[in-house]
Amino acid sequence: MEFHQYTLTTIDFGSVSRYSYFSWMDSALANIQVNVVEMEFNQATFQVLENYRDFRVMVIYRSPVTSLFCNCGETGFCSHQKATLTRLFGQENWLSFFDFNRYRNLLKKIAVQYGLEHEPLLENYFSAHIKDAALQFVLKDKHLTSIDDFDLLEPQTRPAKIHSEQLHSFIVLTRNRYYKQLQVLLCQAPLSKSGTPKNPISTVESQSRIWQTDSIDETQFFAAISQLAQPLQQTDTPIGRSLRAIAKNPLALDFFLHDYEKAENITATSLSPIQIGLSKGEIKLLIEQRGSFYCIKGELSIHGITYELQDLTILFDHFIAIKKYLYLVENKLHLKLIRLFGNKGNELRIHRNKFKEFNELFLAPLANSVALNFKDIPKANKPQLKENLYYQDMQALIFLEESEDFVNIIPVMRYGDVEVPILSKRNIFGTDAKGSQFLVERKKEAETKVISLLLKQHTYFQEQLDDDSFQHLYLHRKYFLDKNWFLNAFEEWHQHGVQIIGFNTIRGNKLSRFKGKIQIEVLSGQNWFNANIQVKFGPKSVSLKKLEKAVRNRSQFIPLDDGTLGVLPQEWLEKFEAYFNAAEVIEDEHLQIPKFKFNEIDQLFSNEEIDHAVSVEIDYLRNQLSTLASYPPVQLPDIFVGDLRHYQQQGVQWLNFLDKLNFGACLADDMGLGKTVQILAFLATQKAKGITTPTLLVLPTTLIFNWKREIEQFLPSFNTLVLEGPNRRDISEQFEELDIVLISYHNLLTDINRLKKLTFNYVILDESQYIKNPDSQRYKAVNLLRARNRIILTGTPIENNTMDLFAQLSFAIPGLFGNKKYFKDVYTTPIDAFHDRKRKKMLKEKIKPFILRRTKRDVLDDLPAKNELVLYCEMKTAQRRIYDLYEKEFREFISAKDGDEIKKSPMHVLKGLTKLRQICNSSKLLQSEDLTSAEDSAKIEMLIEQIQHKKDQHKIIVFSQFVSMLHLIKEALDKNGIPSLTLTGQSRNRGQLVSDFQSNEDSRVFLISLKAGGTGLNLTAADVVYLVDPWWNPAVEQQAIDRIYRIGQQKNVTAVRLISPNTVEDKIQALQQHKKEISSTILEDGGSLDAFYLDKDYLLKILR
Incomplete structure (x- = not known):
């Protein structure tokens, strides 16, 4: 009889199981007996028995198409094809041949014997199939050999091999000879030519088979046989479940009925074949x-x-x-x-x-x-x-x-x-x-x-x-x-x-039967977005205060008025945690979200929940803040004396637009682009609007003179007061007469109790990275100041890690980030530790409206070129010997510690690294006679040679982190008759030294420590800068270079880094590049980021 075909394209054998359900399944299909004839990967032939008629069904699977063939003579999707698939889904060992992952696990059973279980392509070595109800493995390479193939016994003690025929397993139903009760036995015997068992027939211990299978059905099958092989001495012993497990016959074994009248023992002549199944008939x-x-x-x-x-x-x-x-x-x-x-x-x-x-x-x-x-x-x-x-x-x-x-x-x-x-x-x-x-x-x-x-x-x-x-x-x-x-x-x-x-x-049950429902409507207010939220469990409403308490406590249950407990799904906890982090509950009726969080509204709420007017307002804010060209023009008042470049004019427009919205701001232009003059122009527009309340400017001590001079130049009519010196007075009496008050971060800590009582128009922080540590006294002090609005100024908003942003922007825009733990969990750890691109993008979008950052490359087309070079200075023999000795000692110290011990001993680690960096400069920096080379260092020799060639045509600045290194360089310059100036943190005549270098043609070389020269200097007279020693933080180096490469510079600038090859300095260079890449994704420039991480693996890498 011919086969008819039916094709299915909706079955994925990788996801089906005994619990899979399809619309074509019918309980009547369970009455149809299905046995395996032959099975191999992705195809099989089955015997299907229905109404005592025998059919054949073939299944061929070529993902995603399943082709079914049956010889019943019907058309369409016949009951035999349906029954075959239904039974196939219920047999895990059969499914192993129709899903690659299952099939691979099956092949691993034989691969283990050959040590190939970890090979990626097991199918190149083995295949498996089922035939005569037995699982068989085939070697594709006959030369493959397992340990079992070797017989290591000596000839005289080796037992004789018994060459037996292949045994066939089957099930026998009989009666216990003593108790006359049902007994089920697992037997095995060779097969006759006709395919029936022949003598001798032996029983098999089914208990051992339980541990040889991963299939639940097979485990239950063998456990049931083990139970029913023993005499059941109590007639009420529950055996129904065992009989069901046997009747399922997951291995499709043959069943035989033992006839006691023919033979008391089980012999081939006393067995008659039977089929066994579950009765699904109707009485x-x-x-x-x-x-x-x-x-x-x-x-x-x-x-x-x-x-x-x-x-x-x-x-x-x-x-x-x-x-x-x-x-x-x-x-x-x-x-x-x-x-x-x-x-x-x-x-x-x-x-x-x-x-x-x-x-x-x-x-x-x-x-x-x-x-x-x-x-x-x-x-x-x-x-x-x-x-x-x-x-x-x-x-x-x-x-x-x-x-x-x-x-x-x-x-x-x-x-x-x-x-x-x-x-x-x-x-x-x-x-x-x-x-x-x-x-x-x-x-x-x-x-x-x-x-x-x-x-x-x-x-x-x-x-x-x-x-x-x-x-x-x-x-x-x-x-x-x-x-x-x-x-x-x-x-x-x-x-x-x-x-x-x-x-x-149900006893002990206090849970509400209702799944919670949320209704949300987001409306616009004057300075806020208001989210009206209704939460109900059936007819019972829940207050927002109760909900907030449950969410803060991470509780998934919330008490309802009827005494039951509403269940909060995990996604609700996460959603409402985001709501409560972004907003404040007002009078238990709605959430109030500051308008500066407009970018988060459509992330928190769906389009259906947001009122149309709110969507229009958000689109307006986004369009306005997306490009500087979109801000309304601002006419500078006459009280501002001076001219602004185009990009500076745009910066003032941006500040005025945010001021109109009462949004704080971060002006983060590159050093040298005139952040000071933009702020002064903005304050002039504030005065022109009739605002008479003074502005408080908090800044480093070294910048007070610069700011005062700039104010006198651009805002000569402003009444400015500098709070400095031991006799600082209370300004409350003359408060209304002032326009600008200047105070250093140091003096602010002393005067905070008086200043926090006053309300300023603006509080502006220059070099706001001074408050980057949210646990510092500076951060806590500036947050006590009261003002209508706040601005921060910095050329390096991120110096150490993304937590720097939290402290600074939390001051400028309070509430933008939530609490410190939330920011650390959501942004700092994923970005800094795991380089999470998604979180970087989220953070970038969050801060983008409030940060204006332009680089010189972006806004100054006429700025001269800046070239950055690296000069490698090969250490001399004695210097290298000292370096290798110290490096070996330090590497052994790191290797002996675990990661936690290293993180608990940062000073030891930094001390060791500092010594290595000092040796790269000069072993004389160690100040140890035993380990000091009499020779000058390679860097000093190369530097002197460079300066001798360039000093006549260029003014030169030399930066080093180590003041002692500057002293050695000065000694070498003096020996060679080259005069120089030196500026360190101990220098008292800072202004005089800078003025002398800028204006005196005879001053050709300026030696500056990184710490002293990082901020507040304008050194445009120079056009060559040498960085003697690289530092972990590229922002510090960039600040030093920007002392020269800034507004007013007319010449091309060359920055040269001196690097000792095959040392820790090489690795520092690589770390700097990595940090620049992270910063670029957040701030959209090549800025700085991140202090050195005390990571054992990284330390060992940089120590060769």
Whole structure:
């Protein structure tokens, strides 16, 4: 007979399992027997037995297409193809041949013997297939050899090999010779030419097979055989579950029935083949009244064939035998009924006087699992159905009741005022106005929909549904009350119109049956966005204060007014945590979100929740803040004396626009681009608007002179007061007369108690990186100052790590980031430690509206070129010997410590690194006679040579972190007759030294320490700068270079770094480049970032 084909494109064998459900599945398919004939990767042939007819089904899988072939002669998707797929899904060992990952795990079982279990392409070495119900592996390379192939015993002690035929495993059902009870044995024997077992037949210990399989079904199968191989001395021993596991036959083994009359022992002649399966047939009782008696007949329909109950044979107390089939009957009532008819013949007769009692005691209990057909009771007609509203008032119900530690789930359908358990066979009887009885037909389609709904909601339910003993499903209390299960299940039941009864009767249960619902509307206020939020669990509302408390405590339960507890899903906790971090609860009615967080509104809320007017306002703010060209022009008042470059004019426009919105700001232009003059122009526009309240400027001590001079130049009419010296006075009396008050960070700490009582128009911080540590006294002090608004100025907003941004912008725009822990968890750790690109982008978008940063490259087309070079200075022999000695000692110190110990000893680590860097400069910096080379260092020699060649045409600046190195350089310059100036932190005449270098042509070389020259210097007379020693933080170096490369510079600038090759300095260069890349993604320039991390692995890398 020819095969017909059906193709499916919706099955992914990688995701299917025994619990998979498809619309074409039918419970009747379980009655069809399916066995493997042959199986290999992605294809198999099955034997399908239905109504004692034998068919063949082939399955070929070429992802994502599954082709099914059957020789039944039908067309379309036939029952044999459906049954084959259903059985295939239920057998994990079969699925292993249709999913690559499962198949690979299968091959690993044989690969282990050859040491190949970790090879990526096991299929190149092995294949597997099932034939004759046995799993077999095949070597693709016959030369592959395992240890088991070697016999290492000496010849005289080696046992003789027994060359036996291949043994075939099968199952034998027999009776225990002593207890006459069912005994199930796993046996093996060679096969005859006809394929049947032949002697000798031996039993196999099934217990050992349990540990050889990963399949749950196979484990249960062997465990059941192990139980039933032993004598059951108590007749009530529960063996139903074991029999079910055996009847499933996951390995598709052959079954045989042992005939005691032929042989007491199991021999080939005493065995007859049988098929075994679960009975999914329907028992029906036909009841009719004949004269004074009610006559009852019974029948069983299975595989489309009907048998009278008296003709059925019960075997082993649990099976019915039909020809060569044994069907497991799990319902004890069914077995009793079959026995009753076997004793009484083909009909039971009950006198009508006893029928009422018979109906209550016998038929009513049977009605749950047996179909009762009353021939004398007609089906209801349309008027009868309409009168009683059976179909108009249909309602699906789910009753919940406790049974010890379990919760029973009873699906019920209500027809009018009659409730029927859906999993029962119970009939619905009614009586019309005339007293005539009628039968109401149950709506199987509606009831099946309820069962299908339940089956999707827990993996246990399918197996429970297969057990005819129960008219309900069940779950352990622990699983039932799992918040994710019952909430989602109840919601889906409600959505399908199913009523739930009995939830509140479960002991110890205080949970609300309702899944929470949120309604949100975001509206615009004057300086805020207001989010009106309603949270309800069924009819009960929850206040925002209660919700905030639960979220802050990370509690997933919130008390409701009816005494129950609402369950907060994890996604709610995360969502509301974001709400409460971004906003403040106002009068328990709504959330108030500052308008400077406009960029977060559409991240926090969906489009449906945001009012149209809010969306328009947010679009306006984004458009205005997206480009400098979009800001309204600002006319500078006459009180400002001077001219602004175009980009400086744009900066003033930007500051005025943010001022209009009451937003704080961070002006982060490159050093030398005129942040000072932009601020002064902005303050002039404030004065022109009639604002007379003074501005407080907080800045480093070294910059006070510069600011005062700039104010005198550009705002000569302003009344400026500098709070400095030991006799600083209270300014409250003259407060209204002042325009600008200048104070250093140092003096602010002393005067904060007086200044915090005053309210300024603006508080402006110059070099705001001075407050980058949120735990510092400076940070705490500036946050005590009161002002209408705040601005910070810095050329390096990030020096050490992203936490620098938190401190500075939290001052300028309070509330922008939430608390320190939140910022660290969300931004600092992911970005600095793990280079999280997504978080970098989030942070960049968050700060973008409030930071204006222009580099020289961006805004000064006429700025001369800047060239940065590296000169490698190979250390001399003695210097290298000292370096290698110290490096070895330091590397051994690091290797002996674990990561935590290193982080707890930062001073030891920094001291060791500093020594290595000093040696790279000159071993004389160690100040140790034993380890000091008499020779000059390679760097000093190269530097002197460079200066000698360049000093006549260029003014030169030399930077070093080490003051002692500057002294050595000065000594070398003096020896060579080259005059120089020196500026360090100890220099008292700072201004005079700078002026001398700038204006005196004879001053050609200026030696400056990095610390002293990092800020507040304008050295445009120079055009060559040497960086003697690199530092971890490129921002510090950049600050030094920018002392020269700034506004007013007319010449090309050359910056030269002196590096000792094959030393820690090489690694510092690499670290600098890495930090520049991170900073660029956040600040959109090549700025600086991040101090050295005390990481053991990195330390060992830089120590060669």
